[in-house]
Amino acid sequence: MGALAPAEAVRRSRAYPHGVISYVGPDGFPVSVAAPHASTDGDALVLGPLSKDLLPKKGTQVGVIFSHIRPQEGVGYDERRYVNVWGPAEVKGGLVTVRPERATGWDEAETPFFEYAERTVGRGREYMDKVGAKPRLSRFWTIFLATRLPFLTATVVPVALGGAVAAYDDRFQLGWWLLCLLAAVAAHLAINVINDVADADSGSDGANVNPTPFSGGSRVIQYGLVTRKAMVVTATALYAVAAVVGLVLALTRDTGLLWIGAVALVLGYGYTAKPFRLVHRGLGEPVVALGFGPLMAAGTYLAVTREWSWDAVYASAPVGLLCAMILYVNQIPDRPADAATGKRTLIVRWSPERVVRGYAGVCVVAFGLITLGPVLGITPWWTLIALGGAYWAYQTYKPLAERYGMPYALIPVMQSNVVAHLATGLLLILGYLLAKAF
Amino acid sequence: MSNVELPAEVEELLRVALVAELTVLDATGRPITYPLIPFWDGSRVLFTSAVLFSRKLEHIKANPKVSVSLSDPTAMGGNADRAVIQGNAVVLDHEDPHTSWERLLPLWRAKEPVIDMFVKKRFGIPLFFERHTIEVEPTKVLLWRGGDTSAAPDVSVPRVLVGS
Numbered sequence: 184m185g186a187l188a189p190a191e192a193v194r195r196s197r198a199y200p201h202g203v204i205s206y207v208g209p210d211g212f213p214v215s216v217a218a219p220h221a222s223t224d225g226d227a228l229v230l231g232p233l234s235k236d237l238l239p240k241k242g243t244q245v246g247v248i249f250s251h252i253r254p255q256e257g258v259g260y261d262e263r264r265y266v267n268v269w270g271p272a273e274v275k276g277g278l279v280t281v282r283p284e285r286a287t288g289w290d291e292a293e294t295p296f297f298e299y300a301e302r303t304v305g306r307g308r309e310y311m312d313k314v315g316a317k318p319r320l321s322r323f324w325t326i327f328l329a330t331r332l333p334f335l336t337a338t339v340v341p342v343a344l345g346g347a348v349a350a351y352d353d354r355f356q357l358g359w360w361l362l363c364l365l366a367a368v369a370a371h372l373a374i375n376v377i378n379d380v381a382d383a384d385s386g387s388d389g390a391n392v393n394p395t396p397f398s399g400g401s402r403v404i405q406y407g408l409v410t411r412k413a414m415v416v417t418a419t420a421l422y423a424v425a426a427v428v429g430l431v432l433a434l435t436r437d438t439g440l441l442w443i444g445a446v447a448l449v450l451g452y453g454y455t456a457k458p459f460r461l462v463h464r465g466l467g468e469p470v471v472a473l474g475f476g477p478l479m480a481a482g483t484y485l486a487v488t489r490e491w492s493w494d495a496v497y498a499s500a501p502v503g504l505l506c507a508m509i510l511y512v513n514q515i516p517d518r519p520a521d522a523a524t525g526k527r528t529l530i531v532r533w534s535p536e537r538v539v540r541g542y543a544g545v546c547v548v549a550f551g552l553i554t555l556g557p558v559l560g561i562t563p564w565w566t567l568i569a570l571g572g573a574y575w576a577y578q579t580y581k582p583l584a585e586r587y588g589m590p591y592a593l594i595p596v597m598q599s600n601v602v603a604h605l606a607t608g609l610l611l612i613l614g615y616l617l618a619k620a621f
Numbered sequence: 622m623s624n625v626e627l628p629a630e631v632e633e634l635l636r637v638a639l640v641a642e643l644t645v646l647d648a649t650g651r652p653i654t655y656p657l658i659p660f661w662d663g664s665r666v667l668f669t670s671a672v673l674f675s676r677k678l679e680h681i682k683a684n685p686k687v688s689v690s691l692s693d694p695t696a697m698g699g700n701a702d703r704a705v706i707q708g709n710a711v712v713l714d715h716e717d718p719h720t721s722w723e724r725l726l727p728l729w730r731a732k733e734p735v736i737d738m739f740v741k742k743r744f745g746i747p748l749f750f751e752r753h754t755i756e757v758e759p760t761k762v763l764l765w766r767g768g769d770t771s772a773a774p775d776v777s778v779p780r781v782l783v784g785s
Contacts, residue, residue: 203690205644205652212707212761213652215644217692217770232771237763248654252640252696259733260639260696265656277771300749303673307748310675314714318672318751324744396745406747 185287185294190226192268192286197223199249199266202230204279206239206246206272214239221278228268232277239279245272247281264290295591301392308407318407329403329414331375336601337475337506338371339364340608341499345483347615348495351563354488359436363483366428366444373421374451379404380414381455382526385463391520393590397597398516422448432486439491443482450474465529467514468507476503497561498611501549501569505576505604508545511538512579512600516590535587542583546576546603553611563618572607575599624664626780628764630702634691635661637698639732642690643668643755645680645710653680659689660728666706666757669722669729671749678712678753685709687757694768701768708759722752 187195196202197220205215216237218230228247239245246269253262268283289299311318320328342364349355379400382388388400403409429444450470453459461470480499484492514521514530515538522531530538550573556562579600586592627635635641641659644652655677660667666689670678681687689706691697713721729736743750763774 201692203642203644203654203692205642205654205688205690207646207650207652208707212686213644213646213688214705214707215642215652215654215688215690216705216763217690217703217768234771234773236773237770244651246644246652246654248642248656250640250642250656250693252656252693254639254696254698258735263656267654269651297746300671300673300746304748306675307671307673307751310672310678311718311751314718314753316718316751318748319719320744320747328744408747 185289187266187286187288189268189270189283189286192266192283192288193223193226193228195266195288196220196228196247196249196268199251202228202247202249204230204233204239204245204247204272204281206243218279224280227280227282229278229280231279233279235277238274238277239272241272241274243272244269245279245281247283262291263296264288264292297394297591298392301394304405311407320408325403325408328401329376329379329409329417330372331401332372334375334509335368335371336605336608337509338367338479340605340612341475341479341502341506342367342483343612344499344502344608344615345480345495346487347612348480348492348498349484349487351615351619352488352492354490356487359432359487360483362428362432363486366425366432367479367483369421369428370425370447370451373418373425374454375401376414376418376421377452378455380411380418381457381460383411385455385524385526387517387520387524387526390523391517393516393519395516395590395594395597397594397601398513398590399520422452436486437489440482440486443478443485447474447478447482462528463526465527465532467528468511471510472500472503472507474503475506476500494561497552497556498566498615501552502604502608502611504545504549504552505572505607508542508549508576508579509597509601509604511542511545512583512593513597515583515587516593535584539580539584539587543580546573546580549607550576553607563614565618565621566611566614568614568617569607569610571610572603575603575606579603624782625759626782627661627706627759627762628704628775628777630766631691631704631706631762631764632661634697634700634702634704635659635666637700637732638691638693638696640693640696641666642692643677643757644688644690645677646684646686647680648683653677654690658729658732659691660725660732662728666708666759667725667728668755668757669725669752670755672718672751672753673748675753678714678755681710681712681755682714685711689757703765703768703770705763705774706757706759707761707763708757710755710757713754713756716754718751718753722754725754 250265252260266288273280383404391399433440477496484495687710759779
C-alpha cells in the first residue's frame with residue numbers, strides 16, 4: 184500500500200458505499216464495524232449511524248478502511264482497491280466524524296498487482312530471513328529461470344540456419360553441427376547468467392518494479408532463489424563448456440573458429456559486465472545482431488564445412504537484426520530502472536517516437552535483405568517465404584507506440600516480436616531445405 | 622484442536638465471503654485493517670499471507686488480539702448480514718512457508734478458482750507463494766441480521782463442542 188494525502192483519501196472514499204471503522208475496545212481487542220457514509224464535510228468523513236454500544240469514545244484514534252472488489256463467477260474477483268485512513272473520532276448523534284491525519288491505499292487499476300508485489304520483495308526477504316526460511320522453487324524451474332531457457336531460440340535459429348545453408352551446399356555433417364549447437368547454447372546460457380549478475384551488481388534489475396516474462400532479468404538473485412556466487416559459478420562452468428567445445432572445433436575443423444569464438448566470448452561477457460558494459464553504452468543491439476546472426480550462422484557453416492561462407496553471413500543478417508529487435512523491444516519496460524541506474528540503452532537515449540521508428544526501420548532492412556537475396560543471386564528463391572515473418576513484426580510495430588509506457592500491456596507485443604524472429608528464422612531455414620529438395 | 626460453533630449465519634458469511642477485513646494492532650496500539658480472503662475450517666478463522674505482505678504477521682506476533690469484519694454484501698454473494706468476530710490470532714511461522722499453506726487450497730479454490738492457474742505458474746511470482754497461515758480463535762461474535770449496524774448486534778461467545 185502506498186501513502187495517500189488525507190484529502191485525496193477522503194475524496195476517493197466517497198466512491199465506496201460503506202467503510203469499516205476500527206478502534207481498540209475496552210477489553211484490548213480491536214472493534215471493527217461497518218458503517219455507511221452519512222454525509223461529507225469538507226476533508227472529514229462522516230459515517231454511521233452506529234449502534235450506541237459500538238461508538239468509539241470522543242477523541243479515540245480510529246482507522247477506517249474502504250474496500251472494494253468485483254466478484255467474478257468461476258474466477259474469483261477483480262477490481263481490487265482500498266483506502267485506509269486514521270484520525271481522531273468525533274462522535275455526535277450516533278455518527279462518527281473522522282478528520283484523517285494519515286492515509287494509505289492501493290488501486291490495482293493504478294498499480295497492477297504484480298508491480299505492487301514487486302515493490303515488497305525486500306520486506307518479503309527480510310521476513311524469510313527472520314523466520315529462518317529460504318525462498319525456493321523446484322530445481323527445474325530454478326534452472327529454467329536462472330538461465331532464461333526459452334530465449335535459446337535466439338541461438339537455435341542462427342545455428343540451424345548455418346546448418347541449412349551447409350545442407351543447401353551439400354556439405355552438412357550432423358556431428359559437427361551438434362557440437363556447434365552445444366557450444367553456442369552453452370555460451371548463450373552463460374551470457375544470460377552473467378548478464379543477471381551484472382544487472383544485479385549495477386542495481387538495474389533490483390530497481391525494476393515492472394518485470395515481465397520478457398524483461399527485467401530472471402530475478403533469481405533479487406528473489407533469493409539463487410546466490411550471486413552460484414550464478415557466477417554457473418556462468419563460469421557454461422563458459423568453460425563453450426570454450427572447450429569451441430577449442431575442439433577450432434583444432435579439428437578450422438582455426439578461424441578461434442577468432443569467432445574469442446570475439447563471441449568477449450562480446451558476450453562484455454555485453455553487461457565491466458569493463459566494457461556494451462549495453463550501457465547503447466551498443467547492445469549491434470552486438471546482438473552480430474553475435475546472434477552472422478557470427479553464429481557463419482561460424483556454424485565454417486565448423487561444418489571447413490569453409491567461410493559470405494552467403495551464410497548474408498542469409499543470417501536478417502535473423503541477427505530481428506534478434507537485436509527482441510532485445511530492443513524488451514528493454515522498453517526496463518526504461519525507468521535502466522535510466523535510474525545509468526544503464527543507457529538506446530531505449531533510454533532515444534525518445535519513444537524515435538524508438539518506434541527505429542524498430543520499423545530495422546524491420547524494413549531485415550525483410551528488405553530477405554527480398555533482395557534471391558534477386559542478387561545470394562539466397563535461393565524459396566527463402567522468400569521468410570517474408571511471412573513480417574506479419575508478426577507488423578503485429579509488434581502496430582501497438583508499440585500506444586502501449587509504450589504500459590509494461591504489462593507490452594507483454595503480448597514482446598511475445599509477437601519473439602515470434603517474428605523465430606518465424607522468420609524457421610521460414611528461412613525451410614526455404615533453404617525446400618530449395619535443396621526441389 | 623476443538624471444534625467451535627459459531628452462529629449459523631456467521632459460518633455462512635465465512636463460507637461465502639471473498640473478502641473480510643482483518644484488523645490487527647500495531648506496536649503503538651493503532652488498529653490497521655487488511656482486506657483478505659477468510660476461510661473457516663470448523664474451528665478457526667483462517668487467513669494466509671504472502672511473506673511479501675508480512676507486516677500484518679509481525680503485528681499479530683507482537684499482539685494476537687484481532688477482529689474480523691464481514692461487511693460487504695457484494696463480496697458475500699449478496700448476503701446482507703454483517704458480523705464481527707473478535708479473537709486471538711496466531712501466525713504458524715514454525716511451518717514451511719513454501720508448502721504449508723497448500724492445505725488451505727481446497728478452501729481457497731472454492732472462492733477463487735483462478736488460484737490453481739497462479740499456483741501452476743508460481744515460478745513467475747515465487748515470493749507470493751511463500752506464505753504463512755494466520756489462525757484466529759474466535760472469542761466473541763457480533764451479528765447483525767440484515768446488516769443494519771445502527772441496531773444493537775446479537776452478541777455471542779462461540780461454543781466449544783464437547784468431545785470433538
